[in-house]
Structures are given as C-alpha cells and as structure tokens.
C-alpha cells in the first residue's frame with residue numbers, strides 16, 4: 532500500500548491517498564477495465580515521445596489517442612477561464628491514462644493542484660515521468676500527486692474528508708453515468724464537471740435498454756443521433772444532480788467522430804430547478820422528417836402534422852433528455868477569445884478550433900430545438916436537389932426562423948422551421 536499526502540488535506544482529515552493492491556484493475560475481478568482494454572486494444576500505442584501543444588510526454592503502454600487533443604484543448608481553455616475568474620484551481624483527472632491532461636492542466640491552465648488518478652498502477656512510472664516536467668512541490672505547495680484508485684473510490688474519499696475539486700475530468704470508456712453521483716459530491720459548488728461517453732450504439736438508438744439503464748433515456752434511431760448522444764449524457768447528469776439537490780448547466784457539448792466521443796462540460800449549481808422546460812422528449816417522424824420536442828405534460832398529445840391520426844407508427848420518441856441549448860454562448864465566446872490570445876486558431880489541422888467554437892456559438896441560440904436536418908436526406912425525401920447551406924440559411928432567416936450550422940455534421944442545418952416549410956423554402960431556393 533502506498534501513502535501520499537496532498538497539499539489541501541487538513542490535519543484532522545484522514546490525510547492520505549491510499550492505494551490497495553486489491554483495487555488493481557488488472558485483477559480478474561475487474562471486468563469493466565479488462566473489457567474496456569479488450570475493446571480498445573488497438574489504441575494502446577507503443578511507447579514513444581509525443582508532443583501536444585509543445586509539451587513533450589511519453590505514452591508507454593497506456594491508452595492514448597492523438598484525436599482527443601481537441602477535447603483536451605477545450606478542457607484546458609475551460610480550466611484556465613475558471614482559474615482566471617476564481618483565483619484558484621484544483622483538479623481531479625480521474626482517468627488520466629499517461630497523464631497528458633494533468634500535465635496540460637498544470638502547464639497551460641496553471642492549476643494549483645492536480646490529482647492524476649488512473650486505476651491501472653502499471654501506468655505509475657509513465658505518469659510520474661510526464662508530470663515531473665512540473666515541479667512537484669512539497670507540503671502546502673504540492674502541485675500534483677499520482678494515485679491509482681478506482682475513480683469512484685477516489686471521489687468518495689475526497690468527499691468524506693471535505694476535500695473538494697474545482698474541476699473533475701472523467702475521460703472514461705463507455706458511459707460515465709456510474710461516476711456521476713460521486714463526482715457531484717466531490718465537486719465544489721459552481722465547479723466544473725467534464726464528462727465523456729463513447730457509447731455510440733446507445734446514442735444511435737441501437738441499445739435503448741442500455742441507454743435507459745445508464746442515462747434513464749430510451750433512445751430510438753434518429754438521423755441526428757450524434758446530437759442525441761450529447762443530450763442523453765447531459766440529461767443523465769441533470770437527473771442525477773436533481774437527486775442530490777443540484778442542477779447543472781452545459782457550458783459546451785462536443786461530438787467527435789473518432790470513437791465516437793461525446794464530451795460535455797457542466798457547471799454545477801445548488802438547488803433543484805423547479806421547471807422541466809429543458810428536460811423532456813424528442814420526436815422524429817420517419818415519414819416526413821419532421822422533429823419536435825414533447826414536454827412531460829404533453830405526453831398524451833404526440834402526433835406528427837403529416838399524419839391524420841394522432842397515433843402514427845412513423846413517429847419515434849426518445850427521452851427524457853436535455854432539450855435546452857448545447858452550449859452557453861457567452862462562455863464559448865470567452866473560450867474563443869482565450870484561444871485567440873494563446874494563438875490556438877487558424878492552425879490548419881482538422882476542424883480549426885476557431886471554426887468549431889464559432890459554430891458552437893451559433894448552435895447556442897435558445898430558439899433552436901434539438902436535432903438537425905441533413906440536406907441530402909431532406910432532398911431525397913422531397914425528391915429534389917438541395918440548395919447550398921448558405922442560400923438556405925439566409926432564406927430561413929428571411930422568413931423569421933432561427934438557423935445555425937451544426938458542429939457535428941457539415942451538410943446539415945439546425946432550425947426551428949417545421950419540415951413542411953423547410954421543404955417549401957428549399958424548393959423556392961432551387962427555382963430562384
């Protein structure tokens with residue numbers, strides 16, 4: 532058993548991070564971790580020196596993906612904004628892998644303290660070597676510590692001694708929902724929770740009973756399943772927070788097709804919200820392509836405008852899930868300003884960070900309902916060619932509708948325009 536003492540522990544607390552051999556995820560009892568390793572085995576890259584945002588680190592035999600760099604960028608920008616507005620920043624990197632996030636939180640966001648935790652104690656040397664680029668410090672000045680606990684245990688222990696974090700980052704495989712309650716408890720009020728879900732089958736509606744178990748949401752296949760994945764994840768957190776007397780607000784939501792990976796950053800506030808405006812159901816009609824939202828008190832009134840009867844087999848319903856904006860426009864604007872300040876824009880790699888954050892700002896319009904219309908699908912349903920996104924956007928705005936691009940898919944639009952009007956406007960544009 533290894534004992535470590537972080538800087539914030541008071542003398543009255545149980546003052547140690549403990550590592551029990553019985554927790555070692557390599558033990559045969561730890562099927563969760565083992566099955567994750569099995570599924571993701573192709574991502575265990577051979578040890579080599581990597582460079583991300585100018586920081587050198589090694590990956591050893593740990594799970595590491597270059598493609599997650601954008602998700603790490605977003606986490607670091609948010610951590611830095613938090614430090615700037617609150618003055619201090621204590622982070623739990625609950626599933627740190629090789630420790631690259633922890634290193635970036637320390638070096639770039641200037642975190643005061645990072646607990647870099649990964650259940651796999653075989654990663655210890657690699658994490659410690661990577662973090663040793665940052666002076667570790669001692670006593671109250673200690674800046675980082677490496678632990679090897681199951682994430683739940685790490686969070687429960689910190690909660691039990693009243694040692695809270697400003698930001699908890701849970702970069703898990705599969706679904707995060709098993710960590711939600713302990714994370715809320717270990718988080719300072721007003722703190723940030725950065726969640727990950729890699730369960731594309733559930734968000735795609737292919738495992739509705741899995742999504743029901745994990746997030747309390749029965750998800751059916753819909754053409755905007757990747758946005759549903761983000762809303763399902765936020766909705767799961769909304770439900771769990773309410774149970775503890777908290778409410779959460781998404782600051783940004785980010786879908787990446789590598790994996791796929793769904794990431795959301797939530798701010799946690801005290802007090803339940805006494806309205807369910809942003810937590811309900813989404814419908815999609817496979818006949819006409821119309822989608823809508825349904826609130827709890829409208830559950831008996833579902834129907835699609837294209838159908839004469841109220842009950843239509845073409846209408847699929849998913850939920851409950853988060854129905855509100857995917858991002859906070861003011862917050863994402865601050866992220867974009869910081870990214871510009873740091874020279875992180877116009878880099879010509881993947882989807883440029885500036886473009887990503889700009890589309891997120893567009894998507895934050897509270898008038899925009901869940902989902903998006905994929906232009907090709909609309910066109911083939913209506914047996915027509917589709918106008919360009921640009922033409923369609925300005926035509927929709929001219930008719931008084933809200934509209935934005937989607938950061939999830941390039942050839943799609945988010946709008947509050949019903950499908951029948953959308954097709955009419957698209958047709959007009961093709962004739963002009």
Ligand SMILES: C[S@@+](CC[C@H](N)C(=O)[O-])C[C@H]1O[C@@H](n2cnc3c(N)ncnc32)[C@H](O)[C@@H]1O
Pocket residue numbers: 563564567593594595596599603625626627628629630631632648649650651680681682683702703704
């Ligand atoms: C997706 S990887 C982390 C990648 C890393 N955050 C990065 O950005 O490169 C997930 C990590 O979680 C660890 N892990 C899996 N289950 C865990 C659990 N219950 N508690 C703590 N760590 C766990 C695995 O050993 C693995 O290193």
Ligand SMILES: [Zn+2]
Pocket residue numbers: 816817818819820821835836837838845
């Ligand atoms: Zn319909």
